[in-house]
Amino acid sequence: MKIILIGAFPICLSVYKYLSKNELLNAVCFEESAGQNTNNLWSSLIQKEGYETYNINKQNIHIDFKKWLIKKSPDLVIVCGFSIKIPKEVLSIPTYGFLNIHFGKLPENKGPNPLFWSIKQGKKETIITIHKMDKDWDTGNILIEQPVPIIPGETVGMVNSKMSNMLGELSQKAIELVKKPSNYKPQSDHNKNYYHRPDEKDTTISWETQTADEIEQLINACNPKYGGATTYYQGSPIKIIEVSPVDSQPIFGKTAGEIVHAHPQEGLYVYCKYGKILRINIISSDAGVLSGVKFVHLGVQQGHYFTNNIAYKQRSVVS
Secondary structure: OOOEEOOOOOOHHHHHHHHOOOOEEEEEEOOOOOHHHHHHHHHHHHOOOOEEEEOOOOOOOOOOHHHHHHHHHHEEEEEEEEOOOOOHHHHHHOOOOEEEOOOOOOOOEOOOOOHHHHHHHOOOOOEEEEEEEOOOOOOOOEEEEEEOOOOOOOHHHHHHHHHHHHHHHHHHHHHHHHHOHHHHOOOOOOOOOOOOOOOOOEEEEOOOOOOOOHHHHHHOOOOOOOOEEEEEOOOOOEEEEEEEOOOOOOOOOOOOOOOEEEOOOEEEEEEEEEHOEEEEEEEEEEOOEEEHHHHOOOOOOHHHHOOHHHHHHHHHHOO
């Protein structure tokens, strides 16, 4: 079988290794976008191993890529990490079509960053879904569903790496199943959700409305792709990269986001909704990526606040 891989590296590295090792790989395609420097590095390495590479963009996908794909005449195309919509007429070129690897359960978690939403929502499990691509986003018939547990405290980066390492074995299984149409099943008509690409509001902590658990989940969902969850200190944006819950009795009479303990050896503790406390372990700011302990040395004091935005902080200072 001749297979072309369209993928984002290193996410699809185990797929590449499996196809290469078993002499199934015909060529590798990259999305030509903002991450082109990384793609150039991987493309160069892959070319040295004797494989043709092709850069796809929104301009060439309709004509030039279509002609190239017809010339290559693959049996199957496997896609893993690709954000450009593939035209319907291109999808029909390979003998067995295009398979997409989606890091979320379908149709419950459609969209460009499913793992972010799974971790932000505190899911205990996610799914690697391999499905046939059709003219719409994340709607094709499902070939494989592989459950993956999400362990409390895991970040998007950790779960992403864990799932990526499973893809070689799952690709082997998909290739064995792809020839029989009866191995596919249609997606459910229930629980359909399409989640947009996270924006600034989605990645910013809301101290007044989110619980300590929800804040920790958001921070883990923002690590590493968004550099942490955004909050504001003294009117300046910072990113909180890691926190840990404090096992203590709830305390009351404080304001959500209030720093209740700032000690040069013990670190930084912040008050959350319902009296729960979070220890701030790692912060990224203009001063660098710092531990909570080192951040205290910049002058952080008990009674200061983390806030949702600059305007809110200014009101807090006035009051």
